[in-house]
């Protein structure tokens with residue numbers, strides 16, 4: 001496929017305590033999707049950031065279109081033709097789609113005088129925007145406000161923005177991690193068009209099926225080292241896992257189940273105007289139920305409301321057959337519920353706090369009288385050595401890759417942050433766990449470990465509610481599946497009957 | 510990187526975190542050296558104690574404000590609550606012959622009430638603290654003016670002077686009070702759940718809500734604590750001057766905010782430490798004292814303070830930059 005657009009040679013990058021990249025070579029060819037694989041903390045995002053100029057390499061050569069590049073700033077990289085689609089999208093929410101597409105380079109009026117005064121050419125921008133969209137097969141109104149878009153639509157706008165910038169290389173860090181099947185297809189169709197335009201794409205994902213489906217070449221990182229670079233056609237999932245982890249897994253999606261007891265949580269007649277209506281469901285101790293549905297089915301809204309994060313118009317909650325007052329998260333946690341958000345960056349982590357504090361923050365606020373290691377005295381004075389002991393246990397249990405518990409959580413890789421949040425969720429010994437995309441960004445091995453932890457909890461009678469856009473995950477770990485469409489429950493089936501076709505039928509009915 | 514978060518750090522991290530504060534300490538040292546060369550009386554024990562005495566009310570207010578700013582709020586009413594505190598204690602002593610102990614308690618109570626009032630509105634109705642405490646600034650100042658009938662209050666009972674004029678050994682009592690307030694604020698921030706919650710709410714309010722932190726209680730606490738500190742500062746000041754006046758300390762707000770911000774607390778919230786505020790307070794106090802010793806007029810002092818604040822922050826920035 002000709003000359004590489006981008007060549008990296010011997011890239012080395014160390015953070016205090018870890019070598020993130022150890023003499024890595026990496027090429028990007030035009031019209032090719034180069035997949036980057038690796039366990040959590042292997043160095044994938046670091047490599048992406050170095051290419052994008054947001055992180056500085058310690059050593060190594062950076063060659064763009066046969067020319068060595070010395071200066072690396074995000075601005076210069078973008079000018080050169082490198083764009084990033086971050087997982088945490090960076091559109092300006094209060095502006096409309098077209099303004100985001102041209103952010104910082106608004107088209108000026110053609111008229112000489114008007115252009116001198118910097119008058120925007122709105123019509124011209126709409127036209128240009130429509131043109132880019134039609135080339136990419138994106139169906140969106142340029143005048144719509146970004147706030148009204150779904151996550152996947154925002155992602156498409158970001159890609160269109162990169163194209164409008166004439167980017168030659170587009171980097172995508174975990175773009176598929178919370179997309180439903182249809183949105184994923186849409187994204188892949190757009191990527192195919194990018195390939196035809198000879199744009200080079202770097203694609204990071206933990207969903208191996210996606211990597212196989214869209215990739216041309218697959219490179220695998222392990223502990224900062226490049227362990228293989230192979231043609232996607234020759235790759236097999238088992239080999240890739242072996243390369244990534246050095247281990248093999250018997251089953252990536254083991255069927256798990258708990259020990260079923262009495263009904264613990266019952267949700268009756270939940271209504272929120274324009275969001276969901278007439279919702280009734282219940283869960284028994286030890287049960288693991290999954291909420292399936294297309295994106296926009298309002299699963300997250302519903303479970304946020306159950307946890308007291310959103311107001312409802314009508315509805316009652318019963319715990320152990322007693323009606324309870326639950327209007328805010330504090331009530332919910334006191335009643336034994338816990339909630340893991342899918343929006344890690346905005347609603348999950350405290351970026352400026354340490355790993356330890358992020359992990360124990362709920363435990364700090366909700367003291368458990370029966371705990372054997374006292375975390376605080378009754379004045380809220382923290383026992384630091386016990387705090388270390390307790391958080392260390394969780395870090396071991398979840399296999400979080402961290403050099404010190406006193407590191408800021410923002411220094412962890414995405415998947416490792418996710419594990420810390422999960423640990424926070426179970427740290428209060430809740431009896432009902434609500435997990436929204438629990439394995440978002442977690443690698444294949446880490447997922448299996450998390451399934452095992454969920455199984456252990458279910459075996460002790462903890463009730464678990466899972467939302468997941470990964471169908472094999474839902475089908476494997478949930479004993480019962482509730483399907484939603486457009487704010488209504490449209491079906492409920494045991495795991496045995498939950499094949500993709502049936503789920504899809506209910507999800508669209 | 511970790512410069513602002515000393516909590517839960519192992520010693521190796523601690524050293525690097527202190528090292529990154531190097532810029533700030535460096536600024537203080539340079540300032541002290543400069544002043545001891547140019548002003549011959551600067552580096553004497555009595556003058557140093559004098560600096561601490563003069564710093565006391567700024568430092569006490571800065572301790573309270575540090576918590577507020579870490580929580581990503583602001584309190585613009587501290588200087589006026591300070592006057593209110595001074596006026597209340599003076600009036601009770603002078604006009605009502607109240608016992609000193611009760612008068613001081615009442616003054617602190619007024620500070621707590623005013624702070625809690627701001628906190629209530631900010632926490633319950635999500636009114637920006639900027640607007641609310643700006644209004645409180647006006648309310649408290651106006652209230653103090655009305656209470657005093659715009660007159661100064663003199664002739665307070667002699668024993669009351671202990672707080673602001675007394676010494677224990679060579680150390681002024683007021684400086685000891687300031688030290689205690691710093692210590693309490695430090696312990697709250699670094700060792701308690703409340704402190705962790707303050708950082709958490711300041712760093713990511715939405716995540717704090719999801720994690721079940723009582724965001725309202727945290728906001729209420731920081732503003733109440735700030736009101737308490739301001740009234741305490743006012744009591745100390747009244748005792749030092751043995752007088753109270755509604756317009757005293759009119760320009761202290763600037764010094765207090767400067768002390769906190771020079772100390773490395775981020776105005777965006779979520780980051781900051783009391784030790785930084787201590788150094789910030791000392792820098793401000795040294796500047797004020799040094800300029801007085803050098804006989805520089807008040808108008809030029811204002812100019813100089815502005816310039817030196819910029820310089821100090823710049824040095825801190827350079828220090829941090831080299832760190833990372």
Ligand SMILES: Nc1ncnc2c1ncn2[C@@H]1O[C@H](COP(=O)(O)OP(=O)(O)OP(=O)(O)O)[C@@H](O)[C@H]1O
Pocket residue numbers: 015016018019020038039040041042043044045046047401402410411412413414415416441443
């Ligand atoms: N700013 C930082 N300071 C210190 N260490 C860091 C920093 N950023 C990343 N690291 C460390 O570098 C290593 C590689 O991180 P990176 O984010 O590249 O992993 P990743 O492959 O993207 O993982 P994931 O799949 O979880 O997203 C990790 O050990 C991480 O903790």
Ligand SMILES: [Mg+2]
Pocket residue numbers: 044045046173413414415
């Ligand atoms: Mg990553």
